[in-house]
Amino acid sequence: xxxxxxxxxxxxSRSSGTEARHATGDDRSRxxxxxKTLLQQWAEAVEGYFGQLPARYPAAPPRLVEAxxxxxxxxxxxxxxxxxxxxxxxxxxxxxxxxxxxxxxPAGINPGATPKGAPLAAAAAMELIHTFSLVxxxxxxxxxxDLRRGRPTNHKxxxxxxxxxxxxxxxxxxxxxxxxxxxxxxxxxxxxxxxSATGPAGMIGGQVLDIDEVKRPENLEELQTxxxxxxxxxxxxxxxxxxxxxxxxxxxxxxxxxYGRHLGLAFQIVDDLLDQTATPEQMGKATGKDAAxxxxxxxxxxxLEEARRQAGQQLxxxxxxxxxxxxxxxxxxAMAHFVVERNV
Amino acid sequence: xxxxxxxxxxxxSRSSGTEARHATGDDRSRxxxxxKTLLQQWAEAVEGYFGQLPARYPAAPPRLVEAxxxxxxxxxxxxxxxxxxxxxxxxxxxxxxxxxxxxxxPAGINPGATPKGAPLAAAAAMELIHTFSLVxxxxxxxxxxDLRRGRPTNHKxxxxxxxxxxxxxxxxxxxxxxxxxxxxxxxxxxxxxxxSATGPAGMIGGQVLDIDEVKRPENLEELQTxxxxxxxxxxxxxxxxxxxxxxxxxxxxxxxxxYGRHLGLAFQIVDDLLDQTATPEQMGKATGKDAAxxxxxxxxxxxLEEARRQAGQQLxxxxxxxxxxxxxxxxxxAMAHFVVERNV
Numbered sequence: 001x002x003x004x005x006x007x008x009x010x011x012x013s014r015s016s017g018t019e020a021r022h023a024t025g026d027d028r029s030r031x032x033x034x035x036k037t038l039l040q041q042w043a044e045a046v047e048g049y050f051g052q053l054p055a056r057y058p059a060a061p062p063r064l065v066e067a068x069x070x071x072x073x074x075x076x077x078x079x080x081x082x083x084x085x086x087x088x089x090x091x092x093x094x095x096x097x098x099x100x101x102x103x104x105x106p107a108g109i110n111p112g113a114t115p116k117g118a119p120l121a122a123a124a125a126m127e128l129i130h131t132f133s134l135v136x137x138x139x140x141x142x143x144x145x146d147l148r149r150g151r152p153t154n155h156k157x158x159x160x161x162x163x164x165x166x167x168x169x170x171x172x173x174x175x176x177x178x179x180x181x182x183x184x185x186x187x188x189x190x191x192x193x194x195x196s197a198t199g200p201a202g203m204i205g206g207q208v209l210d211i212d213e214v215k216r217p218e219n220l221e222e223l224q225t226x227x228x229x230x231x232x233x234x235x236x237x238x239x240x241x242x243x244x245x246x247x248x249x250x251x252x253x254x255x256x257x258x259y260g261r262h263l264g265l266a267f268q269i270v271d272d273l274l275d276q277t278a279t280p281e282q283m284g285k286a287t288g289k290d291a292a293x294x295x296x297x298x299x300x301x302x303x304l305e306e307a308r309r310q311a312g313q314q315l316x317x318x319x320x321x322x323x324x325x326x327x328x329x330x331x332x333x334a335m336a337h338f339v340v341e342r343n344v
Numbered sequence: 345x346x347x348x349x350x351x352x353x354x355x356x357s358r359s360s361g362t363e364a365r366h367a368t369g370d371d372r373s374r375x376x377x378x379x380k381t382l383l384q385q386w387a388e389a390v391e392g393y394f395g396q397l398p399a400r401y402p403a404a405p406p407r408l409v410e411a412x413x414x415x416x417x418x419x420x421x422x423x424x425x426x427x428x429x430x431x432x433x434x435x436x437x438x439x440x441x442x443x444x445x446x447x448x449x450p451a452g453i454n455p456g457a458t459p460k461g462a463p464l465a466a467a468a469a470m471e472l473i474h475t476f477s478l479v480x481x482x483x484x485x486x487x488x489x490d491l492r493r494g495r496p497t498n499h500k501x502x503x504x505x506x507x508x509x510x511x512x513x514x515x516x517x518x519x520x521x522x523x524x525x526x527x528x529x530x531x532x533x534x535x536x537x538x539x540s541a542t543g544p545a546g547m548i549g550g551q552v553l554d555i556d557e558v559k560r561p562e563n564l565e566e567l568q569t570x571x572x573x574x575x576x577x578x579x580x581x582x583x584x585x586x587x588x589x590x591x592x593x594x595x596x597x598x599x600x601x602x603y604g605r606h607l608g609l610a611f612q613i614v615d616d617l618l619d620q621t622a623t624p625e626q627m628g629k630a631t632g633k634d635a636a637x638x639x640x641x642x643x644x645x646x647x648l649e650e651a652r653r654q655a656g657q658q659l660x661x662x663x664x665x666x667x668x669x670x671x672x673x674x675x676x677x678a679m680a681h682f683v684v685e686r687n688v
Contacts, residue, residue, distance in 0.1 A: 176543055196516075
């Protein structure tokens with residue numbers, strides 16, 4: 001664990017704000033590596049929290065707890081909780097006089113940064129919502145997927161009824177955990193952010209647009225509307241929740257909101273590119289399904305080259321949004337690079 | 345509407361606390377009638393709120409809003425939101441010096457009792473959660489029902505994928521609306537109550553026990569555990585949320601919690617009795633399905649007579665729980681009678 005923290009500290013200091021903003025090829029790959037280390041650290045924090053969930057529900061049927069844990073602990077990039085925690089961390093450091101003054105580890109994780117309480121619950125709640133959406137999305141009535149993160153999907157293991165109920169349970173757990181772990185006024189704000197990003201005008205609304213076989217998106221604007229809801233809303237809410245948990249200033253909240261929006265679009269363009277170019281083994285799930293289903297994707301609409309160019313443009317805009325932050329946002333800069341340069 | 349309020353006022357004053365506690369056959373039927381009038385009044389308030397929901401989600405796909413509204417506006421007894429609002433109303437009146445003093449309408453609805461803000465949002469959120477559970481429960485992978493409240497089930501009209509997503513959307517809307525309409529500290533408490541009653545140790549946990557075909561409840565204790573979770577948790581939470589929204593004293597909260605628990609068991613016993621003895625036309629849904637599926641029910645375990653006696657016993661305990669309240673809980677007394685004496 002100590003080793004891990006040291007790794008992060010080095011990872012953070014390898015990529016300074018200026019470097020990330022005017023990145024060369026080498027800088028980009030270092031930045032991406034730094035992001036992977038950060039993702040791993042935050043993933044460990046969130047997985048530690050998930051590990052303690054069964055003890056918080058002693059009265060729940062064991063098979064339900066098992067089904068929930070099966071999907072929660074299946075790995076994955078943990079990008080959303082990492083965004084919550086990295087935004088929280090950046091705002092916390094930006095607003096702490098002690099941290100802004102030059103110290104021996106200007107870009108390292110300070111010892112007080114171990115998340116607990118509101119930010120950790122917010123991060124875990126976000127991953128619960130994301131995981132619920134995957135479990136329901138994989139159902140036979142929806143995308144009918146057999147494989148997720150390299151393992152059989154939830155309903156393949158526990159049956160369809162249990163997968164529906166396990167997904168439902170994850171949603172309620174997300175909101176309950178926030179209200180149990182955060183102080184009430186903050187909890188209400190976090191619940192509103194998360195519920196609004198998940199609901200009819202957010203992720204679920206986006207999924208409804210996505211399964212509509214009659215009215216497919218036909219141009220860039222319609223495709224972006226779909227993805228702003230389906231994947232963008234949760235990614236943006238991750239950033240907002242982290243900021244809110246750190247009592248960010250309105251300006252910081254607006255900056256991270258903008259960062260989240262651009263990151264969300266970049267994420268989806270790259271997702272579409274990977275769906276077209278990556279192998280199922282690489283992705284841990286079936287690929288090429290969008291095209292097979294006649295779904296519109298960015299590369300289909302724009303071509304591979306232009307799609308890649310637009311992903312880069314969204315990355316640049318995401319980085320620009322962080323201009324008001326100093327080194328404390330280097331982690332977020334690295335994560336933006338990672339989102340565009342990843343191959344999973 | 346004025347006519348309606350007068351009806352309620354008369355309904356309330358027809359059944360005084362003493363009458364309800366030592367009820368004869370005639371009193372019981374009057375009490376049941378009073379409850380029906382109350383249920384109708386609170387249903388109107390909640391349905392008015394539901395009617396405005398589409399305007400609150402202008403960015404949501406119209407077809408999703410339609411699917412949500414289809415099930416939300418399908419009628420039903422609206423027992424849970426009525427419990428929220430009647431408990432809120434009882435505590436509010438009990439704690440108001442003005443209302444405790446003898447007035448011209450000791451048991452009537454006072455003009456200030458029109459619910460808005462937190463209690464109305466809590467009532468609507470409770471019905472959203474209840475409705476979501478019905479929509480998912482009816483799915484082919486679950487109970488596979490074609491008929492609900494006398495109309496085709498959600499997935500029969502909108503398809504399975506949309507029914508799953510509409511149910512999911514209702515859950516998030518429930519929590520979002522509480523946090524939008526109630527002040528933050530109260531909202532966090534209400535969300536925790538609702539999420540905990542809905543989640544793995546509440547309703548969803550109970551549904552998991554209910555679909556377990558390997559381990560069926562074999563005795564009264566196991567059957568009660570199942571139903572305390574599957575239906576009892578939400579009924580109890582309805583009472584608790586109403587009390588919390590009215591800033592109830594700890595004693596009042598404990599009384600209404602007890603009332604809710606007994607009411608919940610009475611409700612389920614009567615539900616089992618009706619499933620065995622009522623016609624599908626009467627119920628607006630298929631009947632006799634529990635027995636056909638080999639599910640354990642109270643009448644199967646206890647016989648019809650003993651099941652009826654135990655429902656009466658739970659009613660008596662529910663009424664006893666209200667002893668600390670005066671006339672302001674007459675509506676709750678009437679509703680307890682209704683739950684046991686209903687034929688739908």
